[in-house]
Amino acid sequence: xxxxxxxxxxxxxxxxxxxxxxxxxxxxxxxxxxxxxxxxxxxxxxxxxxxxxxxxxxxxxxxxxxxxxxxxxxxxxxxxxxxxxxxxxxxxxxxxxxxxxxxxxxxxxxxxxxxxxxxxxxxxxxxxxxxxxxxxxxxxxxxxxxxxxxxxxxxxxxxxxxxxxxxxxxxxxxxxxxxxxxxxxxxxxxxxxxxxxxxxxxxxxxxxxxxxxxxxxxxxxxxxxxxxxxxxxxxxxxxxxxxxxxxxxxxxxxxxxxxxxxxxxxxxxxxxxxxxxxxxxxxxxxxxxxxxxxxxxxxxxxxxxxxxxxxxxxxxxx
Amino acid sequence: xxxxxxxxxxxxxxxxxxxxxxxxxxxxxxxxxxxxxxxxxxxxxxxxxxxxxxxxxxxxxxxxxxxxxxxxxxxxxxxxxxxxxxxxxxxxxxxxxxxxxxxxxxxxxxxxxxxxxxxxxxxxxxxxxxxxxxxxxxxxxxxxxxxxxxxxxxxxxxxxxxxxxxxxxxxxxxxxxxxxxxxxxxxxxxxxxxxxxxxxxxxxxxxxxxxxxxxxxxxxxxxxxxxxxxxxxxxxxxxxxxxxxxxxxxxxxxxxxx
Numbered sequence: 001x002x003x004x005x006x007x008x009x010x011x012x013x014x015x016x017x018x019x020x021x022x023x024x025x026x027x028x029x030x031x032x033x034x035x036x037x038x039x040x041x042x043x044x045x046x047x048x049x050x051x052x053x054x055x056x057x058x059x060x061x062x063x064x065x066x067x068x069x070x071x072x073x074x075x076x077x078x079x080x081x082x083x084x085x086x087x088x089x090x091x092x093x094x095x096x097x098x099x100x101x102x103x104x105x106x107x108x109x110x111x112x113x114x115x116x117x118x119x120x121x122x123x124x125x126x127x128x129x130x131x132x133x134x135x136x137x138x139x140x141x142x143x144x145x146x147x148x149x150x151x152x153x154x155x156x157x158x159x160x161x162x163x164x165x166x167x168x169x170x171x172x173x174x175x176x177x178x179x180x181x182x183x184x185x186x187x188x189x190x191x192x193x194x195x196x197x198x199x200x201x202x203x204x205x206x207x208x209x210x211x212x213x214x215x216x217x218x219x220x221x222x223x224x225x226x227x228x229x230x231x232x233x234x235x236x237x238x239x240x241x242x243x244x245x246x247x248x249x250x251x252x253x254x255x256x257x258x259x260x261x262x263x264x265x266x267x268x269x270x271x272x273x274x275x276x277x278x279x280x281x282x283x284x285x286x287x288x289x290x291x292x293x294x295x296x297x298x299x300x301x302x303x304x305x306x307x308x309x310x311x312x313x314x315x316x317x318x
Numbered sequence: 319x320x321x322x323x324x325x326x327x328x329x330x331x332x333x334x335x336x337x338x339x340x341x342x343x344x345x346x347x348x349x350x351x352x353x354x355x356x357x358x359x360x361x362x363x364x365x366x367x368x369x370x371x372x373x374x375x376x377x378x379x380x381x382x383x384x385x386x387x388x389x390x391x392x393x394x395x396x397x398x399x400x401x402x403x404x405x406x407x408x409x410x411x412x413x414x415x416x417x418x419x420x421x422x423x424x425x426x427x428x429x430x431x432x433x434x435x436x437x438x439x440x441x442x443x444x445x446x447x448x449x450x451x452x453x454x455x456x457x458x459x460x461x462x463x464x465x466x467x468x469x470x471x472x473x474x475x476x477x478x479x480x481x482x483x484x485x486x487x488x489x490x491x492x493x494x495x496x497x498x499x500x501x502x503x504x505x506x507x508x509x510x511x512x513x514x515x516x517x518x519x520x521x522x523x524x525x526x527x528x529x530x531x532x533x534x535x536x537x538x539x540x541x542x543x544x545x546x547x548x549x550x551x552x553x554x555x556x557x558x559x560x561x562x563x564x565x566x567x568x569x570x571x572x573x574x575x576x
Contacts (some may be wrong), residue, residue, distance in 0.1 A: 176438075180428050242456070
């Protein structure tokens, strides 16, 4: 009885539907769907991404999934990447600017395995860059996607704990509170001491947390050719900055926004325009400054640029 | 004094299910006038004040305010962004417990500056200067401007809350038991301060209290509430010296004479 009722309708569907996503993307040799997430989940995330792009800086709630990694390790970014990947993509993952840290290596191999996409460490070769805490030094180009891992998407959270209230504040553009935080900085430290996760205003409307990137990177977000997507897995929020959007870091008239950068040049490649990491060399107070963007640094080194301690580069490679 | 009222309440009623909050409350408040609302605990004073200040939506009646000097506008009918703007600029609300009205994790200066920044002040030096002058005005040491309110005494917190509210020169201030929980000498200083501020700034005030001395010192007119209704209303001195309603008589005679 039941078979007779179901079979004809199922046949009808098979006749009319030429692209069945479930069968289309399954690779028989792999137990995972393309890029780990199932097609329905990717579709849900893409909808959130489209909405986020349509309302720059607005936090779109989405049904974040459990990922095979702990919260705080980039579950939001990984889901956004998974939803955006195509088989032709080339993926780069950076963690604090570096391609070779645990988090970056793990996520890169995760997508190499579950999506079979090419991976790279070169910024200009990548079509999708997932990042934690940095924007690459190399200028991004049209067609590239930059996916940020976001721990806390709500810029007002530490000042206003109620979600209902922060949503209302966003809806009505009541952003005075954000300046209270900056005021506190100046009154305590004499300057705006917030050095990372520095709040920005997107296209004159929504105030947004740019994820914990150093404020040195803030100006790179404005008028950027690439699409910038932000995923917060635990907090279940997605937001975005479309290409060539105006992004302004908040400040006071008499305390204007200031990029923070360690003084000096990279000890390995001599770059004096990149964001520097401070490395403690011994317990005598010796320190060196090196580019936090490893790809930028090694590319410069290969092109013959040298810093004070470039010999370290060679001994490391040898 | 102008003939048209600044603030007008008509037929206000609010109940919590079967529990009555307040009902049939109507009155006008003129610019520069101070209205005291007294009554015992549970008589509906705080419910009434919350309805007036827009924190609670009344079941019935209307609350009107003369926003820009062109006549009364219903604050219940106005869109929420406008009402919130009103609450940030032309109105102020002093809570009984300063912890409800202050940001305890933000310095005193930041607390005072918040309303200024909310309405678009973006010059640190000017905000700082305003905060300093208001610290001075409410008799707080300017040297403590960068201290958090948690390190202040109860009386200092209350004065800070008042400074924080008055910095944008509101026209109407709601006060819910501003002297509650303070010892009598601190109360007296706070009342002195309030009285001089109100006179200097020409504020209109609606003050809810169970302390008749506060009404005697501050209020021009008063209303007595019992079980959610207004049982007596009139000039403050008149009601206190010659109470007509039995409940008011009880209230006045219950005050300890030291």
